[in-house]
Amino acid sequence: MTDRRVGRRAFLAAAAAAVVAGCGADEPPPSDPPSPSPTPKQPAGPASDPPLLTPDLPASAPWQPGANEISPEVKVAAVRVLEALGTVPDGVPVSPAADRLTAAGAAPALEGFAGPLLPPVAPAVAQLVYAQYGGLERTTASVMAIVKQTWADGDNLGERVVTVDVRLAKSGSGWAVTELRPVAPVPDAAAGLTGPAAELAGSDRVQLPNAAVADLAGGIVDPRVVAALLQLAQAYQLSVSVFRNGHPENVFGTDRQSNHTRGRAVDIWAVDGRPIVSMAKDDPFLLDFLAAVRATGSDEIGAPVDPDGGPGGDYFADDLHRDHVHLSFERAA
CATH class of the missing domain: 3.10.450 (Nuclear Transport Factor 2; Chain: A,)
Structure with missing residues (x-):
């Protein structure tokens, strides 16, 4: 028994050696690794700048009028x-x-x-x-x-x-x-303002276009108009369209000089982000705002509606004023 086991072990060992020897005999001898390809030379000088990317512009969409627009x-x-x-x-x-x-x-x-x-x-x-x-x-x-x-x-x-x-x-x-x-726009129009005019131009509760700020800087706007806007801004956020520049010099269709030309008027097109033209004439918010405008001392108030219901008072209403509130001082200071 002992001899037979030894013989089997010797056979297995010999077979394994033959397999190893056979594998090694069929393979070619190892060769030297290939030489790396030469790296192409880079041109001398600084690297070129990446192309500039055009920033995104706002979407361009034609303006459409709202439901309450006149003509x-x-x-x-x-x-x-x-x-x-x-x-x-x-x-x-x-x-x-x-x-x-x-x-x-x-x-x-x-x-x-x-x-x-x-x-x-x-x-x-x-x-x-x-x-x-x-x-x-x-x-x-x-x-x-x-x-x-x-x-x-x-x-x-x-x-x-x-x-x-x-x-x-x-x-x-x-x-x-x-x-x-x-x-023409005036760069840094608010830079030289002082006093109430500077307070108005710097207020985050009153939106003024560049032309309106330039009117303030030019000393064109009556101090009563400035004071009225600051008073209203305590309770409302206001969007102003125009003081003087950009408005017709005369009341349109007449030879009468506009109070805008005199610097005594301002037009407000939105209150608390709501365009005047979007408000119903009996909207309590609009009526409350018109009462607040009169409380500033304004004696010429154009609006979509006359809260007094007739001529002779501080208010007047017509199609022209369906899209804004006109705050003005008819009497000289």
Whole structure:
């Protein structure tokens, strides 16, 4: 028994040795590892900068009037021209703007009135902040518009706010823009303000377009108007459209000088973020606000509704004032 077990172990050991020997005999001897490929030389000099990425512009969407607008086609005609001038796709020259104006149904000659309504570079987007009537007659109109312009300048975005008085005339085919009267933006308009005017311009409860801040800086605005806005701002957040610049000089359709031209008036287009034009005439919020306006001492208040119900008081109402509240001081200080 012992001899047989030893013989089997010897067989297994011999078989294993044969397998190992056979495997080694069939393989070629190991060769030296291949030499690495030479690394291509890099050109001398600094690495090139990565391409600049164009920042995202705001979405461009045509403005649409709300449900309570009076003669909305007038405002639409005005705004389409402003959008055509200020919205410029990438790769399209800012000027000439004839093709964009023609596509908007407007006269190419309007570019001659555009001034700051044309952005400094393209691509650019013009967004309407608000469109308010400055005058509305049977065949003529004024639309005061606040337009925010945004453009891509390299890898930065630039922006500014422009106020413009758009004049229109009615023709057989509808309303057409005949003239543009933009107010040139004033950089750092609030820098030199002091006292109540500085408080008003710096308030986060009163939204002022650039032209309105420039009016404050120019000493144009009656101190009573400034005080009235500060008083109202204690209870309300206000969005102002215009003091003087950007408003027709005369009461539209007359030869009477407007209180805006005298610096004694301000137009408010939204209260607590709610556009005046969106409010019903019997809205308690609107009526409370009008009472607060009278409490400032204003003696000429134009609004969508006359709370006193008739002529002779401090209030007056008409279609022109359906889209804003006019706070004014008729009597001299």
